[in-house]
Amino acid sequence: GAVVSQHPSWVICKSGTSVKIECRSLDFQATTMFWYRQFPKQSLMLMATSNEGSKATYEQGVEKDKFLINHASLTLSTLTVTSAHPEDSSFYICSARKGHGRTEAFFGQGTRLTVV
Amino acid sequence: KNEVEQSPQNLTAQEGEFITINCSYSVGISALHWLQQHPGGGIVSLFMLSSGKKKHGRLIATINIQEKHSSLHITASHPRDSAVYICAPVSGGGADGLTFGKGTHLIIQP
Numbered sequence A: 001g002a003v004v005s006q007h008p009s010w011v012i013c014k015s016g017t018s019v020k021i022e023c024r025s026l027d028f029q030a031t032t033m034f035w036y037r038q039f040p041k042q043s044l045m046l047m048a049t050s051n052e053g054s055k056a057t058y059e060q061g062v063e064k065d066k067f068l069i070n071h072a073s074l075t076l077s078t079l080t081v082t083s084a085h086p087e088d089s090s091f092y093i094c095s096a097r098k099g100h101g102r103t104e105a106f107f108g109q110g111t112r113l114t115v116v
Numbered sequence B: 001k002n003e004v005e006q007s008p009q010n011l012t013a014q015e016g017e018f019i020t021i022n023c024s025y026s027v028g029i030s031a032l033h034w035l036q037q038h039p040g041g042g043i044v045s046l047f048m049l050s051s052g053k054k055k056h057g058r059l060i061a062t063i064n065i066q067e068k069h070s071s072l073h074i075t076a077s078h079p080r081d082s083a084v085y086i087c088a089p090v091s092g093g094g095a096d097g098l099t100f101g102k103g104t105h106l107i108i109q110p
Helices: none
Strands: A004-007 A010-013 A019-025 A032-038 A045-051 A067-073 A076-081 A090-097 A105-107 A111-115 B004-007 B010-014 B019-025 B031-037 B043-049 B052-056 B059-064 B069-074 B083-090 B104-109
Touching: A004 A090, A010 A019, A019 A032, A019 A090, A019 A111, A032 A067, A032 A076, A045 A067, A045 A076, A076 A090, A105 B043, B004 B083, B010 B019, B019 B031, B019 B083, B019 B104, B031 B069, B043 B052, B043 B059, B043 B069, B043 B083, B069 B083
Parallel strands: A010 A111, B010 B104
Antiparallel strands: A004 A019, A019 A076, A032 A045, A032 A090, A067 A076, A090 A105, A090 A111, B004 B019, B019 B069, B031 B043, B031 B083, B052 B059, B059 B069, B083 B104
16 A cells, blocks of 8 residues: 655644644655544544645635645645644644545544644 | 444454444445544555455455445454544545545454
């Protein structure tokens, strides 16, 4: 299978600061990556689609100015949580697919964000 | 919208037991993922299948597209199999095409 690496695996930050999370496809190129958020005992919820070389597409209810996504290369997408608040504390995870279409999805290890 | 139901929600079994987790969905799909989420949160894709059966080690996944049903089986279960197992049908809806089940929390006791 393919490898998707996410960093950091956990982070604690103060309210009002920004946190950047990286998602890398290590052995394949991904024109599209997806960012999810998961609250305790809940399903994964799609936040946004990260498109290489163009703007991200956000799901309804997700603030694009708060969750900045950059997909500068075919192997790296970043999610920046700006002006973090305690309610942003959650588990964030990315996924990527090889090729185009509904091929198999590969997930990163996830990032546990705690805002204090 | 694809409604995904997994059963059981929670399962505790003894080491060595044969485990079955079921997934049913409401909308026709092209394929289905079975995912494993470890206690730390990381997710591993176990299978993506669109018909019949796939086997990998002690894991077997089956799908019946007409019946809108899939099962994940674990043979000779081991404590290290303890995790949350999530089925995620691939359908046309949503940017990623995935609808996630709520997961089955499996605990294998030694």
